[in-house]
Amino acid sequence: MSLDPEIPPSPFRSSQERQKERILKRQAVLQAAVRMFNERGFHATSLDEVAASLGVTKPVIYHYLGNKDQVLFECVRLGLSQIREAAVAARAQEGTGLNRLKAFLRRYAEINMDDFGRCVIRTGDETLSPESRREFRALKGEIDREMREVIAEGVADGSLHAPDVRLTAFTLAGALNWPARWFNPEGRDDRREVAAAMVEILCEGLRCRV
Amino acid sequence: MSLDPEIPPSPFRSSQERQKERILKRQAVLQAAVRMFNERGFHATSLDEVAASLGVTKPVIYHYLGNKDQVLFECVRLGLSQIREAAVAARAQEGTGLNRLKAFLRRYAEINMDDFGRCVIRTGDETLSPESRREFRALKGEIDREMREVIAEGVADGSLHAPDVRLTAFTLAGALNWPARWFNPEGRDDRREVAAAMVEILCEGLRCRV
DNA sequence: CGATATCTATACCAACGAGTAAAGACTATG
DNA sequence: CATAGTCTTTACTCGTTGGTATAGATATCG
Numbered sequence: 001m002s003l004d005p006e007i008p009p010s011p012f013r014s015s016q017e018r019q020k021e022r023i024l025k026r027q028a029v030l031q032a033a034v035r036m037f038n039e040r041g042f043h044a045t046s047l048d049e050v051a052a053s054l055g056v057t058k059p060v061i062y063h064y065l066g067n068k069d070q071v072l073f074e075c076v077r078l079g080l081s082q083i084r085e086a087a088v089a090a091r092a093q094e095g096t097g098l099n100r101l102k103a104f105l106r107r108y109a110e111i112n113m114d115d116f117g118r119c120v121i122r123t124g125d126e127t128l129s130p131e132s133r134r135e136f137r138a139l140k141g142e143i144d145r146e147m148r149e150v151i152a153e154g155v156a157d158g159s160l161h162a163p164d165v166r167l168t169a170f171t172l173a174g175a176l177n178w179p180a181r182w183f184n185p186e187g188r189d190d191r192r193e194v195a196a197a198m199v200e201i202l203c204e205g206l207r208c209r210v
Numbered sequence: 211m212s213l214d215p216e217i218p219p220s221p222f223r224s225s226q227e228r229q230k231e232r233i234l235k236r237q238a239v240l241q242a243a244v245r246m247f248n249e250r251g252f253h254a255t256s257l258d259e260v261a262a263s264l265g266v267t268k269p270v271i272y273h274y275l276g277n278k279d280q281v282l283f284e285c286v287r288l289g290l291s292q293i294r295e296a297a298v299a300a301r302a303q304e305g306t307g308l309n310r311l312k313a314f315l316r317r318y319a320e321i322n323m324d325d326f327g328r329c330v331i332r333t334g335d336e337t338l339s340p341e342s343r344r345e346f347r348a349l350k351g352e353i354d355r356e357m358r359e360v361i362a363e364g365v366a367d368g369s370l371h372a373p374d375v376r377l378t379a380f381t382l383a384g385a386l387n388w389p390a391r392w393f394n395p396e397g398r399d400d401r402r403e404v405a406a407a408m409v410e411i412l413c414e415g416l417r418c419r420v
Numbered sequence: 421c422g423a424t425a426t427c428t429a430t431a432c433c434a435a436c437g438a439g440t441a442a443a444g445a446c447t448a449t450g
Numbered sequence: 451c452a453t454a455g456t457c458t459t460t461a462c463t464c465g466t467t468g469g470t471a472t473a474g475a476t477a478t479c480g
Contacts, residue, residue: 022456041336043253046437057459059440068438098417122334124391126251154416161418164407170392171385171411178384181334197374201381205415206364207308208371232426256467267429269470278468 026064028054033061034075034115042072042127073132076123079116080139083108087146097154102199104150109176109195113183121180144169160203175202236274238264243271244285244325252282252337283342286333289326290349293318297356307364312409314360319386319405323393331390354379370413385412 032053036045047068051058065071090104111117120140125133147169154160162168176198183189242263246255257278261268275281300314321327330350335343357379364370372378386408393399 025457039336041253041334043251044336047439048437058438059460060458062439063457101416124251124332126249126254159418160416161414162411162416164411167404167407168411168416170388171408172416174388175381175385175412177388178380182380194377197377198381201372201374201378202385202412203416204371205417206311206370206372206378206382206413207415208369209419235427257469258467268468269430270428272469273427 022064029061029064030071030074030078031115033071034119037072037075038115038118038122042123047071069129069132072119072123073128073136075116075119076128076136077139079111079114079118079120080136080143082111082114082117083120083143084139084146086111087143087150091146091150096159097150097152097157098159098203101150101154101160102203104147105172105176105199105202106192106195108147108173109179109198110191112177112180113185113191113194118180118183121177144173147173172202232274239271239274240281240284240288241325243281244329247282247285248325248328248332252333257281279339279342282329282333283338283346285326285329286338286346287349289321289324289328289330290346290353292321292324292327293330293353294349294356296321297353297360301356301360306369307360307362307367308369308413311360311364311370312413314357315382315386315409315412316402316405318357318383319389319408320401322387322390323395323401323404328390328393331387354383357383382412 029050033045033050036050036053047058047061050071051061054060061071065074086107087104090100090107093100093103112121123136125137128136148165151160151162151165151168155162155165176195179194179198183191183194239260243255243260246260246263257268257271260281261271264270271281275284296317297314300310300317303310303313322331333346335347338346358375361370361372361375361378365372365375386405389404389408393401393404
């Protein structure tokens with residue numbers, strides 16, 4: 001693969017290198033899978049096709065990931081962990097609750113335009129096996145709680161107005177989830193710009209105030 | 211079924227009554243199908259199950275609707291036509307653009323909490339056959355255009371602030387689509403209240419203004 | 421009554437795709 | 451070198467399900 005002139009490519013790998021390669025291959029499977037899931041939908045994507053897109057065969061996928069359900073679950077887990085990190089980062093910031101919320105929301109929106117984030121949104125709970133579904137819901141619930149927390153902090157410090165925190169969180173999340181459906185990575189829209197603009201719309205509202 | 215004492219139930223139906231019954235049965239199939247699609251997902255729902263839930267067998271469905279794709283397409287078509295009606299009704303109203311928009315959005319949200327509206331949102335384009343998909347997209351495009359039109363009118367008459375109409379429409383639609391995923395018809399939330407509250411959040415924004 | 425159209429069920433087919441068994445190639449290690 | 455472990459392929463099973471052929475039932479109409 002790589003033609004790095006620094007390191008002469010020895011055919012003998014250390015066990016560390018082997019371990020690394022294993023993880024890399026696993027990731028490659030997930031990447032290929034998530035792309036196809038997002039494009040064609042989970043059920044319309046066969047593992048044969050995923051494997052073929054990597055130039056390998058189906059049992060390879062079963063070697064690195066247990067079954068189709070796990071492939072999907074790993075994809076959404078990756079997406080959700082990105083969002084979780086965003087929440088943690090935002091909450092660690094200085095400033096008003098409103099500012100922390102805006103930072104979180106911008107990142108949240110950006111992730112939802114990326115492969116794994118899109119997969120999180122496009123995956124309905126029904127799609128996963130009962131066990132994965134429970135885990136999936138739990139993880140999403142954490143994100144939701146995190147978002148409500150930030151909102152509540154903003155209400156507490158007077159920087160934002162939200163009589164119904166739960167409904168506010170749903171509204172914001174919905175608006176920023178939707179790009180997972182319409183955003184076209186090949187188009188000319190820039191993720192960051194779109195994210196920032198949407199957050200601005202949500203924070204400022206529609207009503208004109210002159 | 212009905213024990214209406216006014217009309218003695220004659221076993222002989224006129225051709226009009228037969229026609230009516232046919233339409234009723236067709237609708238019943240769609241109703242049963244949309245419920246299951248929303249609950250389990252399209253691919254996880256077999257037509258055998260849909261038929262069984264009505265106490266009939268699969269060929270009945272094929273008698274009233276051509277194939278599975280058409281069953282789904284009719285469901286989303288029904289949902290989209292409701293939204294279209296809402297748009298027409300809202301645009302016919304008096305008042306500022308903001309007011310017309312709010313009326314439209316409230317109804318839009320309500321429909322998205324009902325069976326067929328939910329189906330529209332939960333159905334990804336990939337799910338439909340190529341022809342149905344094109345039609346589906348065209349219909350959604352019309353709704354989108356309608357929404358942008360109302361927004362533009364509000365901007366024109368100065369009742370609302372929306373520098374980027376397209377992005378504003380996406381943001382609003384996304385927020386109000388999301389209940390199709392989380393709203394529980396069996397819960398204690400009231401459709402109308404939820405819809406009105408969400409629209410209020412969107413119009414007023416989050417930032418506190420004292 | 422006989423012919424025709426509508427409606428529904430039984431029984432079936434074909435395709436597709438998830439998952440597996442088995443075996444071969446290659447690597448590491450005692 | 452031999453043995454064990456890892457990685458990958460070929461070739462298969464098997465359940466599910468969309469869709470259909472056929473035939474029987476019922477009703478309509480000439």
